Amino acid sequence: MAASNIHRTFPEIQEKIDRKEVVILTAQEICDRVREGETIEFHDIDVVTTATSALMSGTYAVLSFKVAEPDTFIKAEKVWINNVPAQVGPCPNERIGILDLIIMGTQQSKTDPGYGAGDLFRDLVLGKQVLVEIQTDDKQNLTCFTTLKQIPHAMLHASRNAFKNYLAFVNPGKSAVSTIFHSEMMKGNYEEMTFCGCGELNPLENDPELKTIGIGTKVLINGAQGFVTGAGTRSSAEKPNLAGVADMHQMDPEFMGGFSTGHGPDIITTWAVAIPVLDREMLIHILKTDEQIPLKVVDVRNRKPIYEITYGHVWNKEDNHEVEFNRKICLKCDACRVEGICPVRAVHSDPETGVHFDRARCFNCGICASVCKGKSFAAHLGSIKLEGVNHKVPVTLRQSDRVAALKAAEVLKHQIQKGQFKMTQPVGKIGFPGRP
Ligand code: SF4
Ligand code: SF4
Structure with a gap:
């Protein structure tokens, strides 16, 4: 069936992919053309690949693996992997020697404050051997070593990921504050700014009405093919984010890891999402460049918005963003x-x-x-003039990696072109307060 000139369907786009006639561009390629003055029409593009790579605290892993022969111990009560605490359960493990564990992405090693669950997940994906320590209910202390290959079930879950961009942070107070939005103390008197969000590359910025992203949408999470499972926690129509899941065995360590903040470990996660351009209205969002995407500057102490700039101020278009x-x-x-x-x-x-x-x-x-x-x-992080502040405020830290995000968007584009990634139509709409 030929695509109409005002509307396309998922199957029509898939047919074009199968015939190798599909036009796929990364969001950055589209925005670069827009900045150069090119007019992009509906018929010029079928699919845009988008991505975000950032600190995403709402990430956790569910692991299940054998640690001992049956009846070696009755019940595991406490477990650490590479000294990072794991939650035992939800399934009981009585006498079977197999543990089901949940590890929160922001957990910290009990011996090394600079090592957290994000580092552990990356080490597992790298194929490194990790140390498992088990404390049982009858006070035995057992240890064993394992690798990801020996863990049959290792799924990374997102409870709050891929936010529709985020915020910038300044500290108007006199004293430095400790915060998750810096890698150490954040200086006062507007001496610096940090921010998060991949701007024009961001998936939900390109499809804010969730016309194509829904429950069951296939995505790449840290390079592995996974799925959107619904709205992330604290989602709203204005500030949506996504929940999802993917298999750690398929992940690429380049897209993940731990990140030490001034307030403990956080976790880096990378999403890439393909957005089929179904109608002309979707182009309104897809053609928005960094310069048109607002970025609220908030007081890091209470998160109250005090200024508004754009992502064009923080992602310098002349720069490739690589340090x-x-x-x-x-x-x-x-x-x-x-x-x-x-x-x-x-x-x-x-x-x-x-x-x-x-x-x-x-x-x-x-x-x-x-x-x-x-x-x-x-690095070319730039500095921002804020009204009423006597000096330009230098950006000192990005909590999003646009280089990794662009790479993820390119990987996804090539996988679709080669038929290695089949786009899926959502099986359900995502609802949350303000967007039932
Ligand atoms: S000059 Fe070299 S040693 Fe000194 S702070 Fe820079 S990287 Fe470190
Ligand atoms: S940009 Fe510098 S400080 Fe940041 S992760 Fe790379 S080497 Fe470390």
Whole structure:
């Protein structure tokens, strides 16, 4: 059936994909063309791939695996994996030697404050061996080692992910405050700004009316094919977010990990969502660039909005958003400030061999650029003029990684083109207060 020129259906788009005639662009490719002055019409595009990579605290894993032979112990009461506490259950484990566990993404290691569940999930996906410690109800202490391959059930669940963009944070007070919106204390007197949100790439920004995203929509979560299961917690029509699930065995470690905030560990999660362009009205949102997407600046102490800027202020279109490292100009300081502050431990300094930078681990948050003594780490985070503030407020930390998000959107685009990812029509609408 030929697509009409004002409306398309999912099956019509799938037919075009099968015939290899589909036009798929990432949201960034579309917005770049819009910025260059190109007019994009409904017939120019069939599918837009969108993505977001950010701290998403509402993430947890459900693991189920054998830890001992049956009858070795009666019941496990407390469990830690790599020292990260796990919740035992919900199923009981009496005498079977198999544990069902839930691990919250924001859990912290009992021995290493810089290691959390996000790091543990990444280590598992990397194939690393992890230590399991079990305390039983009859006071036995058992240990074993395992790997993701030996864990038959390992699903990552999202209870609150992929928000429709987010907020920027400043501290108008006099003293520094500890917050999850910084990797250490946030300075007062508007000395800095942090923010979260991938702007024009964001899935729900491109389909805010949820015309195509619903229960059962297939997505990529950390590179693995998973599904939307409904609205995330605290969703509203104005600030929706998604719940979902995907198999950890299929995940790509590049899209995930832990992130140390000033208030404990948080977790990085990356979503990519394909949005079929079903009608002209959807283009209104898809063609919006960073410069047209509002970003509320809130007081970090009470989250009250005090200014409004746009994502165009924080995602500089001339920049590729990748943090640069120039080893040649590193001063080899006695105490490398970057190693101390990097929230994902991508930087390691060795007195003999100097500073080592793990690009695959880097989240491009940019905080290193403001503390590196020799300017060997550089990022173009910009600074913002806020009315009534005498100085420009420098952006010091991003809690979203646009480089990873763009990569996820490109991966999804290529998978659809190659027939490796079949888009699914939702089986149910997502409802929440304000949008039943
Ligand atoms: S702070 Fe910068 S210049 Fe100093 S050792 Fe670390 S990376 Fe090198
Ligand atoms: S941008 Fe710098 S501080 Fe941030 S994750 Fe990368 S290396 Fe670490």
